[in-house]
Amino acid sequence: MDGYEEWDFVQTLGEGAYGEVKLAISNKTSERIAVKIIDTTRDESVLTNVKKECAVLQMVKKSPHENIIKFLAYKMNGDIHYIFLEFACGGELFDRIIPDEGMERILAQRYFQQLISGIGHMHELGITHRDIKPENLLLDRQDNLLITDFGLSTIFRYQGKTRKMERRCGTPPYAAPEVLAGIPYHAQPADIWSCGIVLVTMLAGELPWDAPSDRVKEFVAWKKRKLMYTPWTKLKVEEIRFLEKVLAVNPKERLTIEQICEEQWVKTEIPMPEVCERQKKKKIKRSLSDEALAMSQPDLLSRPGVLNDSFNSTRHIFDTISFSQPNHPEYMILSQLDLTQGASQATQSILQRLVRRLTRFLIKKSLEEAQEKIQSVLTQLKLQFKQVSPTQYTVNTRDARGKILSFKIQLLEMLENNILLDFRLSKGDGIEFKKSFMSVRKMFKDCIVKGH
Known part of the structure; x- marks a missing residue:
């Protein structure tokens, strides 16, 4: 079928309970996109969640933000649904976090600034994420943070009317205490709490607790401000003082997005050249940029779209592929892949460079x-x-x-x-x-x- 042959579905980037995310590379232009493939037969709630996720992505697409993943298109083939997204070649944020060490503070500061900026934009649109964690935060080729995975997102404000959330969802170590308590809660403070836990993880390389529950001794110690244990002993005084306000147990006392943005620790501008230089000194592996890739692959220089960030030339794939007639399903769903057989040499060369930091x-x-x-x-x-x-x-x-x-x-x-x-x-x-x-x-x- 026209359109299939142009795209090599070369690798699984991630997976979850109801599907997986695959990397697709155009063998004509070398453009990359991510395709989220969801099987709605695995649970009766999945279809509803997919529709809700696409509705949220459509809202963000109409009002884009530099720190939120770009939504390209949505298609379905029977019970299998496909969400086409921008490919973030920098990988997941947790790849940058060294266990028990974290990352350099200037990087954590910059990523937190971008996270707050993106979440703030979502809140302005009336959207709550509800599953903020490093695995759902990606990085682009310039090391800018991108918020992704809106599978648990929902609308908390519509036409000026705000509603409380009731669903207990998310990942326990990152969830706010009011979420796990099983009582109606406000969406915005809950997301802000999760952002604070991400910051702790970036700074210390470990989670502060398994869940914010009175049955968990680490959380009880935090409430009593007994901070003589890790991760708190790894943090600076000003960082702890800031986190005390972001991780206030009472959501009414928790900092709002606006207040966070007025904090000096967040207001400090982080120049990109300084960030890049520090990354080099720390020998953090960086994926090859598109320009460097083109320089190392002279045959790619003449191909249109190699240096194109707009994704405009990917649009035709969504017009030419008809999922109702999958004459070549092997191009769309690959549970395993032998790259020597399943992808072009140009694609293989690109892929070997893409995986370095994962x-x-x-x-x-x-x-x-x-x-x-x-x-x-x-x-x-x-x-x-x-x-x-x-x-x-x-x-x-x-x-x-x-x-x-x-x-x-x-x-x-x-x-x-x-x-x-x-x-x-x-x-x-x-x-x-x-x-x-x-x-x-x-x-x-050794090998x-x-x-x-």
């Missing part, structure tokens, strides 16, 4: 050697695993807090006889997942391809 790494081994190595490593680390296919493993364990942590490891055959090990979180906290990833990666240090 939870993936490239090793110089055959597939059989990689299988033996991964099984040996997981066994040594005492991680329970199951091989579900020759190229995929599932790991089910408990994190340091005793919470369930599940992730998948995919082995992908790349160019030059290399194997890409792709780690994807299925369930659990992103920071704890990062810890497990780093433990596994350390065991592969990791230089630069990965």
